[in-house]
Amino acid sequence: MFRKYCTMYICFTLLFIASFANTVTLTAANEQVTINVDHVNVRNGAGLTSSIIAKVKKGQTFDVVEKKNDWIKIELSRNETGWVASWLVKEKSSSKSSNSSVSNGNVISKATSLRIRSGPGTSFSVIGVFDKGKTAQYLEKSGRWIKISYSGKSGWVAGWYISKTTNTSAATVNPSTNNKHVKIIYNGTNIRSGASTGHSIVKRANAGETYTLLDTVGNWYKINLENDKIGYIAGWVVETSGINSPVTKPGSGKYVKNKTIVIDPGHGGQDSGAVGTRGTLEKNMTLVTAKLVYNKLRSAGANVFLTRTNDTYISLQSRVSTSHYRNADAFISLHYDSTSDRSASGTTTYYYNSLKDSPLAARLNSSIAQQSNLKDRGLKFGNFHVLRENKAAAALVELGFLSNRTEELTINTSNYQERISQGIFNGLALYFK
Structure with missing residues (x-):
């Protein structure tokens, strides 16, 4: 009898352990799955009661993130994951590099x-x-x-x-003895076969890529691509190094020439600002926009300064101090909006002092609204430190809602960034005019 109960106890114990082990979430390593049936629902949780967030088709392959019971968590895109039933997919080892060679350095x-x-x-x-x-x-x-x-x-x-x-710092894409380079500011920048927007696109470059500059053709740069191929890129949408006189944006206003302007990319460092529905960080987008505005103004002969040039935390007082130290003629703080109302959209411009700030804010607001093609939320009073404590004419602009899924996608496009930065440039030109 004792042996019988002991055996039963062991069986139940083993069954409990097995059941418990079966519910543990496992992190997959270097695995992929291929969809095995015509259509598979991707859910937000590991079970049939979880809501459907996407549908995938037969033959599509995805990286495995986790496994749980009979469900597999897959990576739909860089910012999206979801769960699929394991009996509807075929598992295999990934051919993608697992970086197993990365062991030091x-x-x-x-x-x-x-x-x-x-x-x-x-x-x-x-x-x-x-x-x-x-x-x-x-x-x-x-x-x-x-x-x-x-x-x-x-x-x-x-x-x-x-x-x-093996380097201690990031290398450029095309290292060369030529010290003249252009650096891509935002994703999706068009590189064309000739020096105009009428030529075909040969490549779309992403932020951070660097190319050797071969020549200046009007308002365009001739650059060296991979395999010694040639491409052309608009001079006003890139950062340059080794160039004394960067190209001028066509039709640049003469009114900003010799004006001192401080551009303030909001947030930075540990302060990410708003986070979009797809994971876009406000601090990254404000810096992208700021660099585009900087290049446009500099090309037109303005004295331009950024309160930050990388992902660094800068206090509000330090931002204002930059304006005072540079004796700025105008100060613009760049931001992207967010709210719990996912339908909220549009651009807004804020001022603090109606006499000192509102003329600048009004011209920025009208120019930004014209260029952005988003809802114009108008000109508003804002009791913000960077406006309240600033001696210069100052404005704070909200350039769209990251909390609105559609607007977040728009904000991330190179076309929108080009238009919105041109709107800020035009607003400044009108103000100084």
Whole structure:
């Protein structure tokens, strides 16, 4: 009898352990799945009761993020994941590099804004961003995730978005003895076969890519692409190095020439600002816009200064101090909006002092609204530190809602960034005129 009960106890114990083990979430390492039936529902949780967030088709292949019971979490895109039933897919080892060769030294980001997380998986919180082209110190590896040390903090990044480098700093795409280069400011920048917008697009470049500058053709730069191919890029949409006189934007207003203008990209560093529905960080977008405005103004002969040029935290008082130190004629703080109302949309311009600030704010608001093609939310009073404490004519602009999914996608396009930066430039020209 004792043996019988003991045997039953062991059986139940083993069954309990097996059942418990079956519910543990596993992190997949270097695996992929291929959809095995015509259509498969992707859900927001591991079960048939979870809501459907997407549908995928037979033959599509996805990277595995996690496994749980009979469900597999897949990566739909860089910012989206979902769950599929394991009996509807075929599992296989991934041919994508797992970065197993990365065991020491440094790594470089291949993604525009690679999220740094507190642990090795997408379920862990985001603690920072590893910018494209930047270099970080390799610390350790767990599955397909890499732990790095970057900007004074350590965290985990997806290993399939980084590559190993033996250099201590990020290398340019096309290293050359020629010290003249152009650097791409935002994703989706068009490189064309000739020096005008009428020529065909030969490549779309992403932020951080650097190309050797061969010649200046009117308002365009002739650049060297891979395999010694030639391309042309508009001179007013890139940063330049080794060039004394950057090209001038066609039709640039003479009114901003010799004016001192401070452009303030909102947020930065540990202050990410608003976070979009698809993960866009406000601090990244304000810097992209600021650099475009900077190039336009500089090309027109203005004395332009940025309160920050990289992902660094700058206090509100330091931003105002830059304006005072430079004896600015105008100060513009750039932001992107967010609210719990997902339908909210449009651009807004704020001022503090109706006599000092509102003339600048009014001209910026009308020009931005004209260029953005978004809803014009108008001119409003704003009791913001960078406006209230500023001696210069100052305005704060909200350039669209990251909390609106459609507007977030628009904001991330190169076309919108070009138009919105031109709107700010036009507003300044009208103000000084």
